[in-house]
Amino acid sequence: MRYSQALYFFSSLLVAFTISWSATLSPRHASAVLFSQTPIPTSDFVLASQAEQLFNDGYRLHRKGDFQNALSNYEQALSIFRRIGDLSGEGKTLSNIAFVYSNAGHYDQALEHYHLALLTLRKAADQYNQGVVLNNIGAVYLTLGQFDEALDSLEEALTIRLEIHDRLGEGVTLGLFGYVYYNLGQYGEALDYYFQSLSIRREVYDQEGEASTLNKIGLTYWRTGQHERALTNYQQSLELYMTLGYPLEQGVAYNNIGEIYYDLKRYDQALANYQQALAIARRLGVPTIEGTVLNNIGETYREAKQYDVALRYLQQASSILKKSNVRIMEATALNSIGETYSLLGRYSQAQSFYQQALTIRKQVGDRAGEAKTLDNIASAYAESGDQVQAILVYKQAIQLLESIRGDINIDQLKTSFAGRHMLTYSRLIELLQNTGNPHEAFDYNERARARTILDLIGNTKLNVQQDEISVLAQQEKALAQLIFGLQNALKNEQFKPLSQQDSGALNTISDELGRARTEHEELVMQLQIASPEYATLVSVNALSLSEVQNQAIDAQTTLLEYFVMDEHMLAWVIDQDHFDVVDLGITRAELTGQVEFFRNLITDRDFDADTAADLYNTLFVPLKPHIRHSNLVVVPHGVLHYLPFAALWDPETSRYLIEDYTLTYAPSASVLKFILDKRNSNEGRLLALGNPDDSLPQAEAEVKAVAQRYGTRPLLRRQATESQFRSAASQADIIHLAAHAEYNPYNPLYTRIELAPDRQNDGNLEVHEIFGLELTGANLVVLSACETALGEQSSGDELVGLTRAFLYAGAPAVVTTLWSIEDEASAALMASFYGHLRAGMTNAEALRAAQIEVLEQGRWQLAYYWAAFTLTGDWRGSEQ
Template identity: 25%
Template sequence: DIGSYEEALALAGACEQKVLNQGGKGTTLHADCLYTLGKINAESGGFEAAEEYLKEALSIRKQLFGEENEGYIHALIILGSNYTDMGSYEEAEPVLQNAVRLAGRALGKASRLYVRGLIFQGILYEGLGRYEQAERIVLEALSIVEEHFPEGDRFYTIIQNNLGVLYAQAGRYMECEQHFLISNTLVKEQYGENHLQFAGNLFNLGFLYDNTGRFAKAEECYLQSKGIVEQNIGKENFYYAGVANNLGLLYYHTGQLEEAERYFRESIEIRTKLVGGPHPNTATSINNLALVYEKMGRYEAALEQHQKALSMREGLLGKAHPEYAQSLSNLGNLKMKTGQYAGAESLYVQANRLWEAALGREHPHIAVNLISLGLCFSNTGRASAAAEALAEASGIQRRLLEKATRYLSENELAAYISTFHNQQDIIRSVSGRHSAQLPALAGLCYDNTLFYKGFLLNEAQRMRKLAIGTPEIQRQFELLSSCHRRLAGEYAKPLNERQETERLESQINELERSLANAAGGIAEAARQVSWREVQLRLPADGAAIEFIHYRQNFGLAEDTSLYAALLLRPGDTSPRWIPLCNGAQLDGLLENNGSGREEDINRLYAPGWGGTTAQSETLYRLLWAPLEEALEGILTVYFSPAGVLHRLNLGAIPDEKGRLLAQRFQMARLNSTRHLAAPSSPLEKADNALLYGGIRYEMDSTALARAVEGLPETTSVALRGELFFEPLDTAIGRGTTWAYLPGTAQEVKTLEKLFEDNEVTAETRMGYTATEEDFKQIGSSAPSPKIIHLATHGYFFPDPKDKGEALGEEAPFRLSEHPLIRSGLILAGGSHAWQGNPTPEGREDGILTAYEASRMDLSGTELVVLSACETGLGDIAANEGVYGLQRAFRIAGARNLILSLWKVPDRQTTELMEALYKKWLEEELPLRDALLAAQRHLQEEGWPPYYWAGFILLE
């Protein structure tokens, strides 16, 4: 029971020898010794020896007691399990069926032996890929245990684990994880953390995490499992071989191909040595080794291994098994890479037919295979067939992701979404190739972009709204989540076994309608939007543009980064696909001119500054010139950036005649053009504002204590604590050293008077009163103010390249893996902590991270102005845009944001902000026009783009 198998075998062998020495051959005691030897060998991987011992024990017990005897049935179950582990499924099935029948007849269906038989039958059918049959049997066992066995019974633990394995194999990850975690907790309590049972549970969790993109967690589980196995029974066993195989698969997924090859080879060697012939698990490792060779470009070696795995699976499992289908699909991928398209197509079609019969149509394998099939059609010039396959695959993947929102956290969702990136690149590559002859492909890409872009942000906003909703809304949402979980279970079943699908779908529709009525726009984030809905909201002279950034992927070796625009006008029968530029061209331009230095910024945005016009014209030619023809007659452009476009102010780019794009078009920058389809009210007239500026960043404990006196206690985010920071290098502008900014004091004083003159009640926080404690009270007891203006230092640190060398030398927030920790604002007293001093107990440190800001409720705020440096920057994620302050304030509920893209000069920023509010409040220009007019004001004064083009409006 504690996994010491060598010692157990020695003791059992000595016991048998003693019985034989005393003339006990063929007795009950002899049968017991043989049974024990068989059981230990079966558990430790000695399958052939186990079979021999168990058959002899069965013979003796049958002769002595007959078949309807508890000891006989026990041995029969272990023999059936042994055959399953050997991959001898045809021999295992009748043995286990007989054992279950005998147990039910002799001891009753509430007996432990009957349940044991059901458990091993479930494992057999899971191995055979007969998932619905396995689920039915395991759920029967669970029902008996829950009704008749004591709480905490170890059978309950085993069944929870087995259900997790079953659902993982069937792609039902939502149900899978909860069963694994329950089992893991119970195993730890019952066996401890050094037992093989616990190693098995860790192995299963690793499998789940690997398949949902949570690779760091997967590696942690696998390595811990591997260590336990080695410590208990060494390497020459099936347990170790299984962990080695899955570590290889994990390293394959993370691109560590040499490590992957090493582990796969080790797994194959151990399994071949133990079994002495073909085995399903050996076939799995051979298949995986083939994938590694394929990725290495060693196609001949890959073909040899793929064919070996296919042949082995056909002989052992039959052609109807899902793993046989997997081998067909993998072989198809290899043929695709080597240009054998006809052969690849045939294999993909066969694989899909087999998977659909075994798993149903809504399975991740089928979606990926359909995308491969669509690529195959594209490579042979069949655009219509490609579009059909890609559209179906896209629908499946969207539905899978929608289901995942019901059970994964934001980080886990991000990891899961990342597993779809490669498939989305293929869809975009095919669309770019065929969109001229088949415009529907551009429509598919637009719909996918609407779905994926900002998906996690939309989900975070939706959850925030629900979290602060009324008890009735919360109750309805909990009921809706429950229905979604049950419906996911229904969808995972074969068509002929679905009994509640229609009823649950109807109930979900009713609940979503009710939520939409009760909670306003809450349901909008969860609702899929199509390009046609966006088109309906466009004005007659308006156009919507979704910029996309992708890696060209036609199943070959090329890996080219490309930018394109999906442009939509009223009356278009489909969006237009417009290729823009190679990513390397744009990256090179920004590397040469994107340091944030004044001369570099001016080269990017203004002809005549910096001594040349070539760079700004190049930026125009790369990103906008290709759109000119499609934008003829258009006055308003709603656009959503992608990739490094997030770091550019497109409106500040001059065309060939030197006119800014923002002077030719109304430029509306959006997170996603899906927001055009959502009902929205116009910007409300502001009646109150809260201003922060003229902040004192040095520590004055008395002044700070006086400033926060009487404020309620704030709850610090868990990631914060006693931090030690390294000060930044000195440079000009906000956001370098935390020096006092005299311009910000003048800025907020001027704005306070301007607001009062325009009937806007303004409160100002200056000096030591502009504390982090004060800021975090916003929205906690009353609606947040309509305007929040922050004139202060801001910071942003990119993802650190090598944390190992920097640990202990730099601030934890600077090294954090969480991008919302590496971006923030500095408030009163912030320099004290920044310079490496501990924060007084019970006090905030004066450094407001984006993560902290995202946890606030700013749903009453129409406009947040971040009059600080680099507040628009952050890590750029594939579909999520910028992870930084802009994301934080959007999650918190602010409707509109004005942010900066580079270090902004103090005096000119103050002038720009004053002009902005005058245009907006006094002249009543729309906010978008007010910002443009303020920027034009500085431009007309002779200031180059560095001084005004850094600010953008995110609507």
């Protein structure tokens, strides 16, 4: 486990501290601002001067971390301000008392004092400091994970700051908006707010705020894998901190730049930046950062396979961090040493360090770190030949990981979390398979894949305001947010050196967190009793093998489920009466190369029989002896999400796979069950929109032909608006959209279908908006547009895109495309598809028949013209 997050977290604290204090009172402005709002009688000047001195002394003590004496000074100042009737001074002092409580982790007291401050400042008509307090209330709610409340407070703060033309304050609040959306995993929104904040900070020449904002932009780009952009922003941030003469922030920036180079495997440049950070940390005497950077240097040498050098740095890191009594970071250093010994094959020594790390992580409540160390312990057992013990410990790690994941209430963060820990599942699945436990291997395979979409689709959308369990539901949500906030507060305190930690706060937070988790578990049990339907919103259990056979497939269907690992690939072949598992042998790297080459050939309108046959022989031939039905449901994994199985070529018969089998796709077998439960009666009500910008004449002809089959009027050109779609979609059985689509690789939640704009909507129907639609009456959505099946595939095998969005919105079946289609061929295929559908074929049969008809036409025989169309979900459909 690397230390990058520790320094990013520390950097965020610096920004939050600067934001709150510079927006409240800085040393050079304290006297000028303190009495600017409330007139003070001449007779009270002496008392006012005393209050000012006490306030400033409290400020300085707070900056030094002496919270107790800071509070004492503030309380004395507060008493004087109240005595002389200085409402403005009283309000600002209450605000700073609140900030002390916030820093100490006492968030309830912080919010109580902030709200008192706000009331007082409103009486004083002090709008400037009302904006400050509302901003800081938003920051506390952000820390607690109460994002809706944070956004509400920040909206109020921004309104005031715009009204009084407080440009600096406006920039501060916009930056916090960005940080809220960053924490929500909505990175596109976060960047939008950060860039607005950056523009204002540059305008008012706030170089410190500019530097911190650049750092946050860099972090956001790093999170989304845009390393070069992250690097540019980090370097700009570093240059500003050098200009300002802020050495500590320079050290953090050097570390973050080193982290980018580490990710890019440019180890020499990573080490050069880490060494700069190390020199600064040593010069300033900051052992926590020194230990952090030493660990990162050790990790880098380990990746470069210089194990002896790595151990030297890691042991220094461990020693320094132990002396500093920052236990959570000490555990990370010990874990890193263990990992290095494992790579050297010295498993006994590795286990010794892992056990030390595990003990600390359990003591401090670092559950994610505990799971990581358990994973390492299991791996060491496996490498040393003790498979039984390895399986046992891997199961412990997964149980803990799934518990942590259940506490995360943000969809995109669940996906990210699951992706980071996929290797733990892969290793356990492989061990179970090797030790003769194929059924259990399949169960863990299902638990590993597409869990976020399983949680989403596996529940029924409820109006909890009207449901009898609304009170329990609201309590569950509040407790989940409380747990999130307490975890942040605990980690905030644990990252401090022991001399700066508030033991009382640590104990209080730990006790509250334990009680909250226990209460949450009990509440979920109550929900399961009162409303099993709502309880699935918390987490949906993956199906077992027997449940898949009995609930997810019918008697005429065979399910093929693939699982890609680094060194080989497994495939399960399942029907209602049989279960087989086949090791396909191919490595992840080999498979990725073959799939990418094959796709490039197809999209270049080329065909290579040998390549198509190689993939057929690898992915399908070994399974054929176990396939007993022609109706197949394929559950792809990894790069297979982007493979058109229909175009695989049987060299013996010279036929495509689609010519012999019907094909449907599913995110997982467990998800398939819940998708099929969404099937509705079908009255043939069609909503068809197309050619909204008048650039797709064939798409317009396609939509007209489809609408004619169903006796309805299509919405074309300027009538094909987002507003029309929103108003009519909930009443449709079938939805057909023929329009451009644009995939957003940086934030797939903003992938969009481009409809016509009007006064109500901008025309961009984005993924995050589709999630909010109510399409529970629909049976089929067809997206006849460019690359509509594309999405961002995480390591956790979540595919975030339009398909997933429409499935969640209520549609049990979605037809999409894997690449941009020539619109005349698309129109012909769609006309054939709907003709067969109206004639009584199932969804899968109709799509297969249409694809075969197109490929049999000479000019469109290449796979480019027909193989892109995929059906996900319900292969049968409802009778029309």
